[in-house]
Amino acid sequence: MNVAIFIGSPRINGNTATMANRLTEHLSGKGVTCRTYYLYHHKIQPCIDCRRCKAEDQECIQNDGMNVLYKNLEWADVIIFGTPIYWFGPSAQTKLMIDRFRPYFANKKLYGKRAALILPAGSGEGDCDMTIEQFKRVFKALGMGLIDVITLQAYDEGDAELLLKKHDFVLDLAVKIMQKEEV
Numbered sequence: 566m567n568v569a570i571f572i573g574s575p576r577i578n579g580n581t582a583t584m585a586n587r588l589t590e591h592l593s594g595k596g597v598t599c600r601t602y603y604l605y606h607h608k609i610q611p612c613i614d615c616r617r618c619k620a621e622d623q624e625c626i627q628n629d630g631m632n633v634l635y636k637n638l639e640w641a642d643v644i645i646f647g648t649p650i651y652w653f654g655p656s657a658q659t660k661l662m663i664d665r666f667r668p669y670f671a672n673k674k675l676y677g678k679r680a681a682l683i684l685p686a687g688s689g690e691g692d693c694d695m696t697i698e699q700f701k702r703v704f705k706a707l708g709m710g711l712i713d714v715i716t717l718q719a720y721d722e723g724d725a726e727l728l729l730k731k732h733d734f735v736l737d738l739a740v741k742i743m744q745k746e747e748v
Contacts, residue, residue: 566592566596566597566598566642566643566742566743566745567597567598567599567600567640567641567642567643568589568592568597568598568599568600568641568642568643568644568645568742569599569600569601569602569637569638569640569641569643569644569645570585570588570589570599570600570601570602570644570645570647571602571604571634571644571645571646571647571659571662572585572601572602572603572604572647572648573604573605573646573647573648573649573655573656573658573659573662574603574605574647574648574649574656575605575656575658576722577603578722579649579685579722580649580685580717580719580720580722580723580724580725581647581648581649581683581685581725582603582647583723583725583726583729584647584683584685584715584717584725584729584734584735585601585645585647585683586601587729587733587735587736588645588683588735588738588739589601591735591736591739592739592742592743595739595743597742597743600637600640600641602633602634602637604634604656604658604659604661604662605658606630607629607630607631607633607634607658608629608630609629609630609631609634609658609661609662609665610627610629610631610661611661611664612664612665612667613627618667618668618671618672619667619671623668623671623672624668624672625665625667625668627665631662631665634662635668638669638674638675639674639675641678642678642679643678643679643680643681643712643742644675644678644679644680644681644709645680645681645682645683646659646680646681646682646683646700647682647683647684648683648684648696649684649685649686650684650685650686650687650692650693650696653692653694653695653696654695654696654699655696655699663699663703666703666707669707670706670707673707673708675707675708675709676707676708676709677708677709677710678709678710679709679710679711679712679742680700680704680709680710680711680712681711681712681713681714681715681738681741681742682696682697682700682711682713682714682715683715683735683738684696684697684714684715684716684717685716685717685718685719685720685724685725686716686717686718686719686720687718687719687720688718689716689717689718690716690718693714693716697714712738712741712742713737713738713741715734715735715737715738717734
């Protein structure tokens with residue numbers, strides 16, 4: 566099984582990365598191949614609504630950091646999106662990535678894949694509802710299945726690590742990923 570993890574936090578040692586790294590440890594221990602991508606390390610341009618992704622090759626014509634991300638979205642069996650919650654929504658880099666999913670609506674290359682969300686938020690789960698709903702709609706439009714959502718009340722660096730010592734919510738997600746349920 567191949568898992569691609571996309572982290573939409575600018576902090577490489579932040580709570581989102583802590584949760585994603587723990588997930589990678591659990592899955593790698595079970596023989597899963599994991600690749601992690603920090604979205605802030607990729608220059609993602611906004612969608613320019615040229616609509617070329619709906620014609621010809623049904624691919625985005627922009628030549629930017631999404632090219633690497635597109636290849637790995639298609640490589641993965643399971644896709645994990647991790648983003649801190651900023652003003653009740655995903656980070657700007659995460660939103661840029663989502664906006665560039667338009668080719669997948671036409672070409673169906675993500676159809677049947679499974680996905681999960683990792684969402685640390687300063688005020689906890691209550692701040693995540695709009696982001697969860699946005700991703701649910703994206704997954705439905707692309708024919709993807711939602712495995713699970715992990716939310717943690719985590720604001721300062723290290724908060725996620727402390728919470729995961731009490732209960733390893735990420736292990737629970739790893740178990741669900743390994744179940745290989747159909748969409």
